[in-house]
């Protein structure tokens with residue numbers, strides 16, 4: 001059975017129009033997926049709908065076959081799906097450690113929370129050395145690591161990460177993608193949205209192409225990377241530019 005399934009989900013904001021139009025997609029446990037598509041396609045809206053921030057107007061969101069559509073965000077989190085939003089949503093005036101403690105809010109045992117924080121510090125040594133620093137004063141890359149670390153405090157089965165490399169220098173983005181690779185090794189199911197299509201496809205096994213709130217293509221990420229026709233048909237300038245650059249080099 002799929003870990004997560006969207007069945008003909010239509011959703012949107014407040015009194016506005018439908019943004020997602022009957023989107024159906026399946027996420028299997030332990031796999032990594034990427035949602036790609038132009039600005040405004042509805043990529044973040046998919047994540048917000050699964051996270052419980054938007055209630056589907058039609059259709060079903062199923063976790064292990066049970067409906068979670070419209071469940072409160074904290075209950076979705078408790079059910080094992082963690083959402084790292086595009087703006088990272090840290091508590092800027094709290095320290096690194098306090099942000100991690102907040103990430104452990106579902107865990108009543110303080111000793112367990114402390115142990116998890118130690119695990120996060122082992123994974124991100126920079127966070128240990130900055131434990132007392134206010135999150136808002138950290139660099140973009142450090143803040144993204146903290147956002148991922150805070151998300152890990154809930155020991156999620158699945159992480160939805162929106163634009164993990166947004167605003168980061170290429171080398172810093174590399175570090176974030178190394179972290180994402182280790183999340184995969186930990187067996188965490190991943191659903192990424194990534195502005196940088198090449199990186200997003202390289203980091204995942206399967207991709208969903210979204211356009212105007214509609215799922216246009218679902219394919220293995222490497223097939224999209226390798227198939228010039230798909231690249232040309234479905235992907236914007238970014239990849240075509242990549243192809244031109246490659247051609248020029250050849």
Ligand SMILES: Nc1ncnc2c1ncn2[C@@H]1O[C@H](COP(=O)(O)OP(=O)(O)OP(=O)(O)O)[C@@H](O)[C@H]1O
Pocket residue numbers: 013016019037038039040041042043044045046
């Ligand atoms: N809070 C909001 N209230 C009303 N409309 C919104 C809100 N957030 C997004 N939208 C609208 O929903 C549509 C899809 O937005 P969404 O943020 O899901 O796109 P996206 O694919 O993530 O784009 P981007 O690549 O720019 O992040 C857009 O038309 C956007 O204007």
Ligand SMILES: [Mg+2]
Pocket residue numbers: 043044045086162193
């Ligand atoms: Mg977005």
